Amino acid sequence: MYQFKEHSSRNELDNRLAIEIVALLEQAIKDKGSASIAVSGGSTPKGLFKQLSSMDLAWNKVTITLADERWVNLDSDASNTRLVHENLLQDKAAAAKFFHLKQGDQLTAETLADLNLAAKNTILPLDILILGMGEDGHTASLFPCSEQIKDGLDPENESALLSVEPTTAPHQRISFTFASLALSKNVILHLCGESKQQVVNKAINGKDSFEMPIRAFLHHPSLNTQIYWAP
Structure with missing residues (x-):
């Protein structure tokens, strides 16, 4: 399920x-003493990030992570981690x-296993998930072109994270699986621009x-994805 929320401007x-x-983060902190949120990369969320950074909240009780990340150096322009930190x-x-x-340095099977365990023990299920979407309809690093897409979308997959090798985009990726993301209490799809509206309409x-x-x-059937869109 989804709800479409249109806004007049990106601001x-x-x-x-x-x-x-x-x-939502305040409510989670009130309910259980802490909160977790996964955000996505790209240019779309920069304004949102800067707005959030200035707002009053018990941020020391919030854990932030990414829905996915490119396996690149943290000082790379392609690093979502760098984007979030800056x-x-x-x-x-x-x-x-x-x-x-x-x-x-390398996304080995051992590294992936350690990250899976850490994610399950510390941040999952997420209180808030903010997704983006590519022109091909991918979200997180769940790419339709990848050999890993079956595992990535498997609702019974017990892994929180998987390694992804897209064929239509650069860099090896690490991504949360659909099964782990679908446990999020609040799911938001953040989109801007006419082309993304056309893509999401095709998806719908x-x-x-x-x-x-x-x-x-x-x-x-049991997720209520909130689509936030502006021209």
Whole structure:
């Protein structure tokens, strides 16, 4: 299931979404003493990150992670970790904890096993998941072109994380699986631009998740994915 929430501008969207995210994090902290949120990379969330970083919250009780990460050096322009540190983990939000997906030089089976265990023990299930979406309908690093897409979308997959080798995008990736992301208490799809509206409309009007993995979230019977869009 999904709900489409249209905003008149990106600034309005960022402000509105930041307020709602903080309210959800505050409620989680009130309920259980801590909160967890996974964010996505790319250029779309930069404004949102900067808005969040200035807002009052018990950030020391919040753990932030990424829905996926490219296995690149942390100083690379392609690093989502760098993006988060430079735009979100600033100002008041600098007090938040960060769960690193990219740890070490190589994504070995042992590294992946250790990260799976750590994720399950510390941040899952997520209180908030903020997804992005590519022009091909991929989300996180669940790419329709990858050999790993079957495992990535398997609702019975017991792994929290998997290694992904997309054929239509650069870099090896690490990504949370659909099964682990679907446990999130709040799921938000953050989109901007006319082209992304066309892509999400195509996703809404079809059912094949292997063609467009975002459909796994939009058409899941017990998930209520909130689509936040602005031109």
